[in-house]
Amino acid sequence: MRLAILGAGDVGRSVADLAGEYGHEVVAIADSTDAATDPNGIAVADVLERKVGGEALGTRDPGAVFETDYDVLVEATPTTLDDAEPGFSHVRRALEDDRHVVLANKGPVAERYAELRALESESAGSIRFEATVGGAIPILSTIEDCTPQAVTAVRGVLNGTANFILTRMAAEGLDYEHVLAEAQDLGVAEADPTFDVDGTDAALKFVILANVLADGGFALDDATVEGIQTIPGSALDLAAEDGRTIRLIGEATRDGVRVGPRLVAENGALAVSGTRNIVQIETRNAGSLHSSGRGAGGPETATAVLSDVGRLPPL
Amino acid sequence: MGDGPESDEDDPDAETDGGVRAYTVRLELVDEPGELLRALTPIADSGGNLLSIHHERGNITPRGHIPVEVDLECPPDRFDGIVQALRDAGVNVIQAGEEHYGEEVNVVLVGHLVETDLSNTLSRIEDEADAVVLDLSLAAPDGTAGVASARARLAIDSGRSAEALAAIRSIGTDKDLTVVEPLLGGEA
Numbered sequence: 442m443r444l445a446i447l448g449a450g451d452v453g454r455s456v457a458d459l460a461g462e463y464g465h466e467v468v469a470i471a472d473s474t475d476a477a478t479d480p481n482g483i484a485v486a487d488v489l490e491r492k493v494g495g496e497a498l499g500t501r502d503p504g505a506v507f508e509t510d511y512d513v514l515v516e517a518t519p520t521t522l523d524d525a526e527p528g529f530s531h532v533r534r535a536l537e538d539d540r541h542v543v544l545a546n547k548g549p550v551a552e553r554y555a556e557l558r559a560l561e562s563e564s565a566g567s568i569r570f571e572a573t574v575g576g577a578i579p580i581l582s583t584i585e586d587c588t589p590q591a592v593t594a595v596r597g598v599l600n601g602t603a604n605f606i607l608t609r610m611a612a613e614g615l616d617y618e619h620v621l622a623e624a625q626d627l628g629v630a631e632a633d634p635t636f637d638v639d640g641t642d643a644a645l646k647f648v649i650l651a652n653v654l655a656d657g658g659f660a661l662d663d664a665t666v667e668g669i670q671t672i673p674g675s676a677l678d679l680a681a682e683d684g685r686t687i688r689l690i691g692e693a694t695r696d697g698v699r700v701g702p703r704l705v706a707e708n709g710a711l712a713v714s715g716t717r718n719i720v721q722i723e724t725r726n727a728g729s730l731h732s733s734g735r736g737a738g739g740p741e742t743a744t745a746v747l748s749d750v751g752r753l754p755p756l
Numbered sequence: 757m758g759d760g761p762e763s764d765e766d767d768p769d770a771e772t773d774g775g776v777r778a779y780t781v782r783l784e785l786v787d788e789p790g791e792l793l794r795a796l797t798p799i800a801d802s803g804g805n806l807l808s809i810h811h812e813r814g815n816i817t818p819r820g821h822i823p824v825e826v827d828l829e830c831p832p833d834r835f836d837g838i839v840q841a842l843r844d845a846g847v848n849v850i851q852a853g854e855e856h857y858g859e860e861v862n863v864v865l866v867g868h869l870v871e872t873d874l875s876n877t878l879s880r881i882e883d884e885a886d887a888v889v890l891d892l893s894l895a896a897p898d899g900t901a902g903v904a905s906a907r908a909r910l911a912i913d914s915g916r917s918a919e920a921l922a923a924i925r926s927i928g929t930d931k932d933l934t935v936v937e938p939l940l941g942g943e944a
Contacts, residue, residue, distance in 0.1 A: 596939065671903075671934045675895035676864050679907035680936070682893060683862055690939055704862055704938040711939065 442541075442750050443482075445469040445506045447531055448517030449492050451739030452545045452572070456515050456746050457485045463747040468511050471503040473518075478509045507534055513750055517545040520645065522661060525549040532557060532568065539565035541756065543749040545572040545742055551645040552660050554652040565756060572745035574646045575599050575718050576736040579748070581653060583732060587724050589654050594694045594723040599646045601716030601737050602630045602637035603669050603689040607702075608714045611677040611686050617670060629716060639668035640700040643691045647700055650693035659698060667701035680704055686712050776829045778807065781839065782851035784821045784890075795824065798841035804830040823850070848890050850911065860890065861917055861940075863924055864907050867933035870900040877931060878908065885923035887912045 442465045446453045449472040457467050467485055469478040477488045477499025492498050506514075514535035518528050525548030532549055535542045537560070544550055549557055550570045561568050571581045584592050598604050602624065609620040621638070624630035636642045644664040651659040669689050680687050688711060690703040705711045710731050713719045718736030723729050735741040781799075785791045792811065799806060807827040815823055830838060839852045869877065878889050887910040896904035912920045921937050928935035 667934070671866055672936070673866060673897075673903055673905055675897050676866050676905035676936060679864055679893050679895055679905050680862075682907065683909070685862060685938075687864070687936055692939075702934070702936050704864060704936055 442466070442512040442753065443468045443510065444513050444515055444750065445478075445509055445511035446515040446517060447471055447503070447506060448515075448519070448546070449498060450517065450519070452742045452746070453515070453517035454489055454492065455739035455743035456517065456545075457483075457489060459740065459743050459747060461485070463751065465513075465747065465750055469506040469509040470498060471501075471506045472498055473503065475499055476501045476503050476505045478505050480510055507538065511540060512756055513541040513543055513753060515543050515545070515746055515750075516549075517746070520547045522548060522552060522641075525552045529553055529556070533560055536560045536564035536566050536568070539756070541566040541750075541753045542568045543572070543746050543753075544568065544570040545746055547573040547645045547649060550652065551648040554649075554659070555657040558657060567753065569749035569752060570649070571749045572742045574649050575720060575732075576734070576738060577741035577744050578718060578720065578732050578734040578736060579745070580650070580720050580722070580732060582748070582752070583722055583730065584650075584653055587722065587727065587730075589656070591725045591727075592654055592722055593725055594692060595647070595650045595654070595720055596690060596692045596723070597711060597718070597720035598643075598688050598713055599691055599718050599720065599736055600637050600640075600643040600689055601718060601735075602634055603640075603643070604713065604718070605629045605716045606638065607669060607672070607677070607687055607689065610672070610674050611681065614674050614678065616674045617672060638670055640666040640689060643689060644698060644700045647691035647693040647698045651695070651698045654693060655695040664698035664700060666699075669702050672702055681707065684708070688712060776805070777832050777835075778827060778829045779804075779835055779838075779852070781826050781828070781842070781849060783824045783826065783842070784848040784850050785824050787816075787820070787822050792824065794845060795842065795847045796826070798845045798847070799826065799828055799838055802830075802838045802841040803834045804828040804838045821848070843888060848911070849888065860909060860911055861921070861938050862907055862909050863921070863938070864905060864936040865928065865933050866905050866936065867903060867928075867931070868901075869894070869904040869906055869933065870896065872931045872933065874906065877927065877933070880927050881908065881910070881924055884927060885910070885912070885920040886916065887920050887924075 444465050444467050457470050460467050466482045475497045477483050516531050528546040529549040532542045550573050574580050606620045644666045648659045684707050685704045686707045687702050688705050691700040719733040721729050721731050810825040812823045842849050890909045890911050893907045925935050
């Protein structure tokens with residue numbers, strides 16, 4: 442497949458870097474200011490080197506990506522809420538041009554799912570978005586394989602930053618502020634970690650899961666969301682007295698989405714440590730399935746994008 | 757029970773229609789001298805007639821307590837009073853008659869627990885969530901005026917955990933407390 446990549450952050454760059462290994466060709470890549478395009482395939486290494494060195498990706502406008510002859514648009518621009526722009530318009534443009542779209546951007550899938558599906562039904566292209574939920578972990582394809590109707594709930598830990606903080610608090614008996622500062626030093630938490638610690642990031646992923654289970658109907662506003670900022674170290678100590686620990690757990694069913702700090706068995710499957718993610722997919726006919734792995738990171742998330750590309754039918 | 761001007765239904769000396777029924781209550785006692793007597797007294801005092809006591813000394817519950825099964829008979833309208841009297845005496849009732857208090861769940865509460873009247877919070881949990889507080893740990897590392905955490909182990913009727921937790925959640929919202937609930941369902 443010929444890929445056009447929008448977004449040149451960790452994920453977009455990693456997709457470009459790994460595309461060749463997965464048998465695909467990158468014909469365009471753009472960030473918010475400029476683009477590099479080449480119908481015969483761009484020189485990925487050179488382009489990425491320029492970007493990392495602080496130079497422009499190429500000489501063209503970002504919009505030039507849509508004029509390139511591509512098969513799959515990889516939407517890897519930053520997640521935005523509410524109208525999910527400009528990501529949503531990027532997806533619409535590609536579908537209207539009868540191309541496939543693979544999203545790493547959570548915004549459109551969480552906030553405007555029904556509109557995406559309506560656009561897809563009018564298009565020769567289709568959309569996939571494995572990378573939006575749990576990075577490298579094949580969650581959506583597992584649900585697809587079980588058929589969404591037979592999945593009754595999805596629960597788990599889908600934010601590595603919050604999980605890292607809770608794990609360190611429990612292990613070291615430290616308070617939230619202290620561990621957050623440490624996580625920022627280590628590069629695990631962003632300078633502004635709000636979306637991770639207030640539960641928004643996890644909620645977006647569980648909203649996407651609920652949309653897949655119920656075929657739409659959910660947006661972030663429909664989710665009940667609590668963060669971990671109010672949890673003191675002493676709460677984790679008390680939980681441990683009884684063999685429990687506290688994790689930021691999300692739950693998605695056809696009835697709703699809930700994210701908040703919950704008590705789970707200290708040695709149970711959901712008590713993953715550090716930045717690891719886990720989901721438990723509860724099925725009607727096959728019990729619970731667990732899948733754990735790296736939920737974030739450029740190359741990890743890029744593998745989910747490229748797996749999606751591999752599942753697309755030829756145009 | 758029986759102290760103070762209460763309604764006739766709550767008075768052990770009130771007249772009944774003469775029918776008595778047999779009931780079984782399952783209790784959980786701390787392994788200390790005098791505990792059994794302490795558990796039986798409220799039953800007798802509330803108008804229950806003890807039939808048999810099965811003291812399972814060799815069988816210790818996961819919390820290190822001793823399960824005791826008590827068969828008693830009393831008029832049906834006194835039974836609830838007996839169970840309440842046991843709880844008022846601090847006895848853990850695991851099962852009472854047909855009612856099983858089979859589910860034990862932990863919740864952790866976080867906030868200004870002391871300033872917002874912890875004992876009121878606990879009684880509201882018992883009343884509104886229909887739960888029994890079996891034990892409580894409190895940690896207030898910043899003093900009683902600061903943010904504290906409490907872990908309460910609750911006994912809840914079988915199958916009613918979701919409703920009980922919803923009630924506790926709303927008490928938490930009322931009193932500006934964070935409620936960390938257990939994850940129910942699946943294999944959590």
